[in-house]
Amino acid sequence: MRTDDLFLAGIGSHLPPRVDSEFPGQRSVTVSPDEPAPDMAVKAALRALAACGHEPDDFAVLLHSATHPQGPEGWSAPHYVLLNTLKQPIPAIELRQGCLGMLASVEAAFYRLKANPAHHAALVTTADNFSTSLADRWTASDLFVLADGAAAVVISTTHGFARVKAIGSLSDPAMEVLHRAGEPLFPPGATVGRGLNFRERADHVREQWAAGEAPPILGFGEQVAEIADRTLAEAGVSIDDIKRVCHPGYTEDAIDAIFLDPLDVATEQGTQEFTGTVGHTGAADLFLALEHLCRGGEVGVGDHVMLIGSTTGMEAGCAVVEITGEGV
Numbered sequence: 133m134r135t136d137d138l139f140l141a142g143i144g145s146h147l148p149p150r151v152d153s154e155f156p157g158q159r160s161v162t163v164s165p166d167e168p169a170p171d172m173a174v175k176a177a178l179r180a181l182a183a184c185g186h187e188p189d190d191f192a193v194l195l196h197s198a199t200h201p202q203g204p205e206g207w208s209a210p211h212y213v214l215l216n217t218l219k220q221p222i223p224a225i226e227l228r229q230g231c232l233g234m235l236a237s238v239e240a241a242f243y244r245l246k247a248n249p250a251h252h253a254a255l256v257t258t259a260d261n262f263s264t265s266l267a268d269r270w271t272a273s274d275l276f277v278l279a280d281g282a283a284a285v286v287i288s289t290t291h292g293f294a295r296v297k298a299i300g301s302l303s304d305p306a307m308e309v310l311h312r313a314g315e316p317l318f319p320p321g322a323t324v325g326r327g328l329n330f331r332e333r334a335d336h337v338r339e340q341w342a343a344g345e346a347p348p349i350l351g352f353g354e355q356v357a358e359i360a361d362r363t364l365a366e367a368g369v370s371i372d373d374i375k376r377v378c379h380p381g382y383t384e385d386a387i388d389a390i391f392l393d394p395l396d397v398a399t400e401q402g403t404q405e406f407t408g409t410v411g412h413t414g415a416a417d418l419f420l421a422l423e424h425l426c427r428g429g430e431v432g433v434g435d436h437v438m439l440i441g442s443t444t445g446m447e448a449g450c451a452v453v454e455i456t457g458e459g460v
Contacts, residue, residue, distance in 0.1 A: 133300050134366040138242050139292025140453065141186060141253065143423045143460060144179025145416070146172045146282045150409060155270060155277045157383030161411035164280045165263050169202050170209045172282035173259035174216045181217060183460070184253070184286040192251030193244050194224045197233025197258045199414035200267065201322070213257055230443030231380060232301060233415035234258045235451060238287055239299050245289050257284040258415040266327035269411075273330040275386040279411025283419040293426065293460040294437075294453040298366035301449035302359040307352070311444040313337045352446055353394035359448045360395055360440055367436075367452035371395060374452070375435040378421035380442065381407035391440055417441065422453075426460045433457035 148164035155161075164172070173196060194214045202209035210224035229236040234256060241254035259282035262269050269278035287296075314336035315321060364370060379391045384404050392402050403421040413420065418439040425431045432455060439451040 133239070134298050135242065135296050137289045138296040138299070139288045139290070139456075140285055140294040140296065141288035141292040142180040142182070142184030142286035143293070143419060143426070144176045144182070144284045145420050145423050146175040146179075146259075147410065147420070148280050153277060153411070155383070157385055158277050158408060158411060160409045161269065161277045162279045162281050162413070163263065163269070164261055167261060167280070169198060169200070169259040169261045169282070170212045172261065172280070173209075173213050173257040173284065176259065176282040176284035177213060177217045177255060177257050180284040180286050181255070184288070185291060186253040186286060186288060188218045188220050190251060190253040191218055191220055191222055192248055192254055193222055193241055194218065194255045194257070195227050195237035195241050196224065197227045197229060197237050197415045198260055199230055199233065200260045200262055200328070201264070218255060229415075230445070231415050231417070232441055232443040232447060232449045234283060234285070234419055235299070235439060235441060235449045236301065238285065238296070238451070241287055245287070249289075252290050253286055253288045255284065255286055258282060260414040260416075265325070266322060268327070268329075271331060272328050274334065276380070276382045276412035279381060279413045281410065281413040281416050281420065283413075283416035283423070285419055293457060294455050297368070297452045297454055298363045299451040300359065300363055300366070301447055302355055302362070303445050303447035304355055305445060307446040308444065310334075310337060310446065313340070352442070352448070353390060355446065356391055356440065356442070356448045357394040359450045360438065363450040363452055369436055369452060371397070373436050374401075374438045375431055376425055376437050377402045378418045378425070378437060378439045379403060379407070380417045381410050381412040384408065390442070395440075423460075426455065431455050
């Protein structure tokens with residue numbers, strides 16, 4: 133979707149201390165033993181709000197996303213974040229779109245603003261803390277180490293340090309079985325103490341394959357390339373115009389194979405030098421990397437940055453932003 137009046141007006145993050153990693157391709161990982169994810173989201177949001185140039189009553193909605201439990205069952209983390217940030221009587225919505233949650237929230241919030249032009253801003257947050265019995269950050273996947281952290285962004289229809297020129301996603305639902313493999317749908321795993329283990333499910337798929345049952349493993353890199361090409365065309369730029377690519381916090385080999393090689397982009401053009409010290413925070417990765425590039429002066433006015441990620445489903449999402457330089 134091409135966008136002519138979608139801006140990022142403020143960005144913020146909260147990362148707990150890094151611990152050394154022995155996981156191949158991951159130098160360190162951000163780990164908090166006990167900080168609630170919603171509290172991390174509040175800290176990131178306050179930083180994003182501090183320089184956004186909007187007053188609280190400019191905001192139409194708050195969208196919060198997560199990939200791991202946030203607190204008491206049946207409780208609303210989005211309203212907790214709202215209470216401790218904007219304190220406005222606006223909708224606070226949880227968007228469950230996995231590791232694409234934050235990118236999808238930006239797009240959804242923009243639709244909300246276009247439908248109600250009386251407001252000009254929205255707050256998008258995400259946070260996860262995987263230090264629970266439902267996840268082993270070191271063994272959950274062969275592709276990444278789960279990391280704790282939060283990110284927030286203020287989107288605006290009037291101004292910002294970056295303009296989102298196009299944003300969208302593309303799914304292949306035939307591949308959803310890859311992250312369900314071998315597990316029943318009921319009772320839900322978390323209700324019986326079954327945790328997050330993508331590695332175990334991948335092993336199940338391999339066993340099926342060895343037994344002659346071919347799973348629907350299609351070229352996900354082709355899906356990444358397709359959504360990237362579509363978004364670039366909508367933005368009116370080419371891959372040669374992209375200075376840097378913000379991607380998930382996977383190991384270097386996985387980043388290259390899944391994201392950068394399909395785009396014909398060199399590893400150095402990505403953000404692995406940063407994500408390799410953080411890990412995979414879930415939905416925050418792309419915006420943590422964007423903030424790192426902007427605050428570190430690695431991109432400047434007129435530069436184009438691609439944000440590209442994925443989630444179970446399988447789904448790939450992409451945004452092309454142009455840095456305007458109006459504060460960050």
